[in-house]
Amino acid sequence: MEVALLTVGDELLAGETENTNASWLSRRLTERGATVTRVLVVPDDHDTIASYTREWRERFDAVLVTGGLGGTPDDVTMDAVADAVGRDVVVSDDAKSRVVETAEQFADDNPELVDAYDLDLDFDAWASVPEGARVVPNDAGLAPGAVVESVYVLPGVPAEMKAVFERMAADFGGDVVSETVYTPAPEGALTGRLEDLRDGFDVTVGSYPATDDPNRIKVTGTDSGEVERAAQWVRENVETVDE
Known part of the structure; x- marks a missing residue:
């Protein structure tokens, strides 16, 4: 099983954040017998993400895209992946329920932060995935992962990326x-x-x-x-x- 990793983030390209996600994912995939054949860092740019995802899904057995999920303006990964596979972006009801539950629990646990920063999340944005995708719950944060055809989308925050990957790890294997x-x-x-x-x-x-x-x-x-x-x-x- 040949796998390509696409890590997304302007902060990675600027050297502000170390790309620990790529090394961790490469180790885990290799342990499972898969072969990682490409690793690339790209900016938070819709067209760049879509272009590589579109090309690599034709060349490799699976493409993992990590980073750029959420509800802020620079979180363009889900839209780009949907574009790459020719699907619309829709709000997942299950994902939205989990996002709302997690956000409410955070608000209950941290009322001073909610008051201080006037937190008001766009739940639909956080719960948007490509139409028909398999939603992968994020046990360590808000933004869920998603699997659409041979493309796997994971959060960029390392703890969240690891939590989501462990829920999809059984999809990866090989004889290596x-x-x-x-x-x-x-x-x-x-x-x-x-x-x-x-x-x-x-x-x-x-x-x-x-x-x-x-x-x-x-x-x-x-x-x-x-x-x-x-x-x-x-x-x-x-x-x-x-x-």
């Missing part, structure tokens, strides 16, 4: 397995060994140097036995250490 071997050898000394490894086994090989920790050799494939044999070959032909 990997094994990592650690070595004190410098990367430059491994070139010949890695070429032999690629030639001798039906796996992909990655070499990842580190400054303070041992370097990593990661062996990946779809046949767990082949991956195990390749990793064992590394242990027998390269100096290794425990993690």
Whole structure:
């Protein structure tokens, strides 16, 4: 299963916020056996989001779009995704009920904030999704996630993104397995060994140097036995250490 990640936010491009969502999602998807083949950061721009979503949904098994959900003017992701799949945006009654319930609970718990900032949410805006989408509840916030065809839309706030992803995680899987071997050898000394490894086994090989920790050799494939044999070959032909 090949997956592409589209992370949305002007603040990400400006370096004001670190893109931890992309790294977290990549790890979780890889753990489930999916293959992340693209990761891209785009601005809070309707046409840009729609363009990449439209293109990538034709090229990959799934597209995850995270960020830009809610009821403020820069939250354009749901509209853009709806445009990309040729659907209207509608208010989900179930999502609206959850948004209202969550907002009312917040107001009861934080009356001083409600009074101080005169909070008045546009519940319809927060509960809008592409027509026919599967609404994914957000157990950590207001804006729900949504699944429409092969496009998965998640909030940008990390805690909310994680909560929504866990509700849709079962949709992702694959046969990819990997094994990592650690070595004190410098990367430059491994070139010949890695070429032999690629030639001798039906796996992909990655070499990842580190400054303070041992370097990593990661062996990946779809046949767990082949991956195990390749990793064992590394242990027998390269100096290794425990993690």
